[in-house]
Structure formats: C-alpha cells, structure tokens
Amino acid sequence: MAKAGSTSRPTRIQREKRQAIFEAALDVFSEKGLRGATLDQIAEAAGLSKQNIVYYFNGKEAIYSELLESLLEEWVRPLRDLSADGDPLDEILTYVSRKMEMSREMPRESRLFATEILHGAPRLGNMLTEDLKTLVDEKAAVIANWMVEGRLATIDPHHLIFSIWAMTQHYADFDLQVQAVLGPVRSETRFEDAEGFIRHMLVRALHP
Amino acid sequence: MAKAGSTSRPTRIQREKRQAIFEAALDVFSEKGLRGATLDQIAEAAGLSKQNIVYYFNGKEAIYSELLESLLEEWVRPLRDLSADGDPLDEILTYVSRKMEMSREMPRESRLFATEILHGAPRLGNMLTEDLKTLVDEKAAVIANWMVEGRLATIDPHHLIFSIWAMTQHYADFDLQVQAVLGPVRSETRFEDAEGFIRHMLVRALHP
DNA sequence: TCTTTTTCTGACCGATCGTGCAGAAATACC
DNA sequence: GGTATTTCTGCACGATCGGTCAGAAAAAGA
Structure with missing residues (x-):
C-alpha cells in the first residue's frame, strides 16, 4: 500500500527502477524536450509499463524536475x-x-x-x-x-x-x-x- | 474556393494575415518549442481564430517550417x-x-x-x-x-x-x-x- | 507455509489538440 | 446591384496523452 516515494528507505527494486527511469528519461527528454516527450516513450526506453512509471514517480513533470535536480x-x-x-x-x-x-x-x-x-x-x-x-x-x-x-x-x-x-x-x-x-x-x-x-x-x- | 496557399499572387489580406501569423508563431514557438506550442496560442497571439490559422497554413508544422525557412x-x-x-x-x-x-x-x-x-x-x-x-x-x-x-x-x-x-x-x-x-x-x-x-x-x- | 507488503498490469477516463468540412460572412469584381 | 471569390466560423471528429484505480502477481516477512 505504501507509495514508492515515501519517506522510508528505498528497496533495491525501487533504487534500480528509479535509476532506469532516470536513464530513460534523460534519453527522451534531452532529445524531445519536456513537452515533446511522452510517458510511453520513457516507459519503453526504460523497459517498463507506463503505469509502472507512474508508480515510481508522481507524473511526467516530477520525473523531469527530479532528473534536473539530481544532475x-x-x-x-x-x-x-x-x-x-x-x-x-x-x-x-x-x-x-x-x-x-x-x-x-x-x-x-x-x-x-x-x-x-x-x-x-x-x-x-x-x-x-x-x-x-x-x-x-x-x-x-x-x-x-x-x-x-x-x-x-x-x-x-x-x-x-x-x-x-x-x-x-x-x-x-x-x-x-x-x-x-x-x-x-x-x-x-x-x-x-x-x-x-x-x-x-x-x-x-x-x-x- | 481557391486555397490561400495557391500559386497565384497573394492578396493584401493574405500577406498581412500570414505575416501576423508568422509574428505570433515566432513568439510562441521560440518560447515553447514546436511541440509545446499550440495552435490556439498562436491564434490568440495573432488575434485570429484557430480555424483561420489553418486556412492560411497547412497545419502547425507548416507554419513552423515556413517560419524557419523565411528567417x-x-x-x-x-x-x-x-x-x-x-x-x-x-x-x-x-x-x-x-x-x-x-x-x-x-x-x-x-x-x-x-x-x-x-x-x-x-x-x-x-x-x-x-x-x-x-x-x-x-x-x-x-x-x-x-x-x-x-x-x-x-x-x-x-x-x-x-x-x-x-x-x-x-x-x-x-x-x-x-x-x-x-x-x-x-x-x-x-x-x-x-x-x-x-x-x-x-x-x-x-x-x- | 501463510500473511503482509510491494510491485505491476489491464481497463479506462477526461482533457487537450490538430484537423476537416459545410456553410455563413465579407469582400472583390463586373 | 448582382455574382463570384475570398475570408472566416461553428461544429465536431479522431487521436494522443497524462493520469486513475481495482486488483492480479510477485516478493518479503513471519
């Protein structure tokens, strides 16, 4: 039930998947821009489903913001x-x-x-x-x-x-x-x- | 019946409106990018209706391409x-x-x-x-x-x-x-x- | 093994957007 | 003034996209 982005320590899967999403998002965002990129493209690049992406991040903008922040x-x-x-x-x-x-x-x-x-x-x-x-x-x-x-x-x-x-x-x-x-x-x-x-x-x- | 973008010489209105659209498109595209910009935003900036924009240009991409070309x-x-x-x-x-x-x-x-x-x-x-x-x-x-x-x-x-x-x-x-x-x-x-x-x-x- | 928690998916919704089209309104032409 | 052409709008369709949610599947914990 607990959301992935909670305050508790992240599991191994959370770390790996979030990293994979960051990597995919960097690919897609840098090529198409925030508005040109779609969640589906990021999902495909990350090898995950769109809904799974949303499970780990609070939407497209959150991925973008956190990605910028992390870099x-x-x-x-x-x-x-x-x-x-x-x-x-x-x-x-x-x-x-x-x-x-x-x-x-x-x-x-x-x-x-x-x-x-x-x-x-x-x-x-x-x-x-x-x-x-x-x-x-x-x-x-x-x-x-x-x-x-x-x-x-x-x-x-x-x-x-x-x-x-x-x-x-x-x-x-x-x-x-x-x-x-x-x-x-x-x-x-x-x-x-x-x-x-x-x-x-x-x-x-x-x-x- | 003749489309605005035909081969015949453009009327005064066509020149003016197309120029207004270019000006508005430059504003919007330079700020939001091709995919971030919407026809409505361009239309509003040009003081025209969205459908009227389409009357003068074959769609959003055409405006963008012709704008680049013209500059x-x-x-x-x-x-x-x-x-x-x-x-x-x-x-x-x-x-x-x-x-x-x-x-x-x-x-x-x-x-x-x-x-x-x-x-x-x-x-x-x-x-x-x-x-x-x-x-x-x-x-x-x-x-x-x-x-x-x-x-x-x-x-x-x-x-x-x-x-x-x-x-x-x-x-x-x-x-x-x-x-x-x-x-x-x-x-x-x-x-x-x-x-x-x-x-x-x-x-x-x-x-x- | 059984229970709890995490992870993932299928189905779907509402909103936005680009675009097409018939016909109205305005303008140009004779 | 009447006709032809250009200009413009109302309406609406189809596609895309971000996001939701219930529940299945998998993993972790007991």
Whole structure:
C-alpha cells in the first residue's frame, strides 16, 4: 500500500527502477524536450509499463524536475573545483578541459539544461539567481584577484566564465551543426581540435 | 474556393494575415518549442481564430517550417557579408558586432534556431550539410588565406567561427542565466560588456 | 507455509489538440 | 446591384496523452 516515494528507505527494486527511469528519461527528454516527450516513450526506453512509471514517480513533470535536480550538482562541480590556490592559467585550462569532457561524455545532460534555460527555466527557479550566482560570483572574485596580482591579464571574469560555458557547451548542444559543417571527421579529432582552439584562445587572452 | 496557399499572387489580406501569423508563431514557438506550442496560442497571439490559422497554413508544422525557412537567409547574412576584400580584423570584428546585434534585437529567432538544432534539426535538413557548410567553408578559406598572408595569427578558422557563434548567441539563448548570474544590470550594459569582452578576446587571439 | 507488503498490469477516463468540412460572412469584381 | 471569390466560423471528429484505480502477481516477512 505504501507509495514508492515515501519517506522510508528505498528497496533495491525501487533504487534500480528509479535509476532506469532516470536513464530513460534523460534519453527522451534531452532529445524531445519536456513537452515533446511522452510517458510511453520513457516507459519503453526504460523497459517498463507506463503505469509502472507512474508508480515510481508522481507524473511526467516530477520525473523531469527530479532528473534536473539530481544532475545539477555534478553539472557545476568543475567550476566548484576551480581552486584559488592553484596556478591561475592551469586552473582555468583545467576547468575548460573538464567542461569539454562533459560536452563529449554527457551531451544529453548538456542539452537538457540548455533546453530548460532556453525555455525560461521555470523548474530551476532560484537555483540560478541564488546558488549559481553565488558560485559564479565567488569564482569570478578568485579570478579577479589573480588579475589584481598581475598573474592574469585583466578582463571581465564573469564574461570569461560565460565564454567558457558558451564555447565548450556549444560542442554538445550544437554538435549536429558542428558535424554538418565540419563534414566527416572522427569524433575524437573534433573535440581535440575544439579544446585545442579554446585553450589557445584563452592562453592568448589571459597571458598577463 | 481557391486555397490561400495557391500559386497565384497573394492578396493584401493574405500577406498581412500570414505575416501576423508568422509574428505570433515566432513568439510562441521560440518560447515553447514546436511541440509545446499550440495552435490556439498562436491564434490568440495573432488575434485570429484557430480555424483561420489553418486556412492560411497547412497545419502547425507548416507554419513552423515556413517560419524557419523565411528567417534563414537573414540569419546567416552577417557571415555571408564577411568580405575577403576588407581588413581581416575589421571584417571579423564587424561580424561579431552584427551577431551581437542579432542576439540583442532578435533573441526569439536565435532561440528558435537553437531549439531546432538542439533537437535534431529534422526540418533544416540538408540546409546544414549543404548550404551552411558551403558558406562556412568559403569564409573559413578566406580567413585561412589571411593567416597564410600573415595578416592574422594562425588558428583553426572553422573553430574560430564556431566560437563566435557560441559566444554571441549565448547572450540570446541563455540570456536568462546571464541575467540571473549578473544580477540587476542595465540591458545595454550587459550587451556592451559582452561585445567588448569578445572583441578583446579575438583581438588578442588573432593579432599576428 | 501463510500473511503482509510491494510491485505491476489491464481497463479506462477526461482533457487537450490538430484537423476537416459545410456553410455563413465579407469582400472583390463586373 | 448582382455574382463570384475570398475570408472566416461553428461544429465536431479522431487521436494522443497524462493520469486513475481495482486488483492480479510477485516478493518479503513471519
């Protein structure tokens, strides 16, 4: 009788099935968007029945919201790991590498967040204006401090972060366009060249 | 009896109503996506009845497709206008300015194309692999030639173009996130700072 | 083994949405 | 003014989709 989403500890089956649904939902939502996706598609991708999906989650929107929520931490971790103690250029280039790695290995997550923000991010709510803003302001301050110390060229740290987001995520979100324009090129080459280009840009821009 | 979309010349009413529908559709589609948008929403935004919408277009998808088609030319014009005869850095910075202007003045169009590509671009079809690829290859060759002549630093021209797309369109597509992170800042300031940053990056990266 | 709890399914409902169509209303044409 | 054409609406159908619910099936617990 007890609902699956209750407060008590989840059973093995609950953990496995909910994980399978998340995985399937990531597939479907990242490809079709929240409204374009159907419960049937998610169910089929997860190998479950539609009613069984509803058994584990309170409807489609709940899956979507919880999925976003569950991915958020990992998504911003590279920026969180940018350390004031390291070498300035190293820290920033490492951040770029990790963002490029995510574009390569987690394009579905990238597209999911992109679509959400693109369409008004009603579900990310104050995550953006509070948590994310706080994090970015903190790291921008770190970078600004490096600039004051003369260890980096002086440019706007916020827009620096935006430009890194833009350039790296571009290769996940618009990979289709990139592939269309570049023509048949090995996937590894594509990402290696892209990362090399971005690193080159930033080295030039940030060298004091 | 003659359908509105026939081959004969359109009447004044047809031109006006179809334009009104395009305008409304741009509003709704850019905000909700193809599947999230409904004919009723478009009809209301256009000040027409749903059935009247169908009278002028062969269904929802037709509006979407024709809208994309009608915007494509204008969308790529800045790149098309990049001239081999001008000063290399001037040409590229002018391109950036025009792209930033579009992000500022045409965010709906930017989001429309972004969403379309993000979700597989089934309607842009060979527009990407043929027309766009041809155009980009042509301009990349122009830029590469400038580099051979020693008038620009040598970097990958394709990824240079991608990075300009990424950075400029970022301020249209993810404006919500940018605003959330920057906090309350005048819109003009936001775009001016962004353009200044991008120009600064590119000048540093491209100076021979 | 027997009972309890969890997990899953079949049948179904209400709402939404895209679309078709006959005919009314408005406009253009002669 | 009368006819032809275009423009618009009322009505309604069929399909899709999210969600409900009773109860079967399976698993866990005793």
